[in-house]
Amino acid sequence: MSTRARAVRWGVPAAAILAVAGAIGAGPVIAAVQGDPQLPELTADQLLTEVATRWGGAGAAPPMSGTIVETASLGIPGLPAVPGGTSPLALLSGSHELKVWYGSADQFRLAIPGTMSEQNLIHNKGETWWWDSAANTATKIKLPAEATAPAPAPLPTAVTPPDAARMALAMAESDTAVSVGNDATVAGRAAYELVLAPKAAESLVRDVRLAVDGETLVPLRVQIYAKGAAEPAFEVGFDSITFARPAPENFTFTPPAGATVTEGDLPALTRQRPQMPAGGDPAVTGKGWTSVVTLPFDAAKLKDNPILAGAKQVEGGRVITTKLVSALITDDGRLLVGAVTPETLEKAAG
């Protein structure tokens, strides 16, 4: 066979590779060609007011279902590879997926899929179940008597964009510069982007970007950018979303035969709440973006932890820095943590 004929034959796999690459890259390229979506202009104040009036009351969101993806790249040194669990530690690295079905404030379901496992929080008209397929347990959650609405922070692992947005808006006080950024596309929908930037220079946070759906004003995505980073250090947002009432089967739950049925608090909350060291409550100094939390802390407990290996020795203690958070372990047994520069922590430690 001639060299030329051979070259022509190899053109076929080359074309196949190009076709696959094209199919993978088509989404971003199309988005880039289309450019940012154009929504009616709104000032930051107007947008905040619109969002607040629409979502100020609890649970007035439209029926929807979708997939939420949480991605963290905090740059924590020596964090072990945690397989897709739901412990708070697992959320500090990598990407996690959460499925949401929302009918109304008293009908919703959250599912955390894992490999050959799934955890579900199903709330249906005053009845709340937590299903953990790996443990084969169904837990009927006891709600406070007066509360028909869901608990304010349902799960440490299940921060929905509306929850995160509410927290961010609560923080937007006088120490924050609020502006409206370029319109963004989130989960295929045109969205306003609200930019909250701390004014304090010692903050490690450059800004928090909140994408709000242009049509329904549902918060679709929250991103936290560290100073000097092009990629968000933390991001939680919809990967896909459909504004339609989910099928009613999603909200019915009957404990399957053979499962352990218990009644109690959310196991995710009781089991995984970080253990506060005994002897003294955490003290908060500073306010807003530059708050510093001081806790009594015994460094000996972390002796062999890989996180300490990345710590830097400074006068009076050791400093661990990540993109978003600094921690100072003082030699006299305190732990200071804040989204601020290490110098600020040292000053706070005195």
Next chain:
Amino acid sequence: MSDAGVPGHETVSGEMPAGGPGSGMARSGAGARAAAWGATLRLLRSELGLIFRRPRTVAMLTVVAVVPVLCGVAIRLVGGDGEAIMAQVAGNGLALGYVAFSVMVPLILPLVVAVVAGDALAGEAGLGTLRYLLTAPAGRTRLLGVKFTGMALFALATSLVVVVSALVTGLLLFPVGPVTLLSGTTVPLLDGLLRIGLIALYVTLGMVALGTLALAVSAFTDTAIGAIVASIVVILVSQVLALVPQLDAVSPFLLPTWFQRFDGALREPLATGDMGQGVLAFAAYIAIFGSIAWARFTSKDVTA
């Protein structure tokens, strides 16, 4: 390993020249095409005989059939403590099908398919029988198609062996009834059976994707064991890469990531999005490595 292949090969290389060349050469047009198709079908039949009659294939399929039985017996004896999916088997034999796939998809099934696919071209080249195969009036493209089809049918056969072995063991050892899915929903027996079928098809397609990769490697070498080991190394390295959180970005491009997604069939509602993406990933692998195998095999000088 090549020892085991020799007896099978002798029947084929003996059968091939007698199978129909010569007579087909003289005709033209539609007649020649029909003759070529006839030769292709005969090739496929002898290829399937070659694959399934080999002692090593029989041994591998036996292992594939024994693993679900071992799982079932172990759960029956020890009880279903620990992993909930195992606990479920104790209450419902059908769940053994899911357990069997989750145990075998990471390594055993890829290994078995890689042995057959890696051997397909390199084994013939190494033994010197490829030359004789090419004398059939089917053409190299069709011969490659025959090898691919044989590999795909073998992958389907392994999945079916897993299903049948798991279901029979489950029926004999455990009660059978409505099935509890990962989402906590209970579905009727028939629904549960359909979901096992869906898993079997999905896993088969995944294994065909891996087999195509092995077939492409196989077209480059005359050493079957080299092609087999290379394909298995690809799978093992992919699995190691998937464990490193810093490399999360590459995991959507790795086959094992998508093998695991068969569990989407056990969610309610069906995770069609995840599984659909898996099917697309498999199709991409088949297209890329199938065309590489074709380009190499049709332009290669067959000297041995």
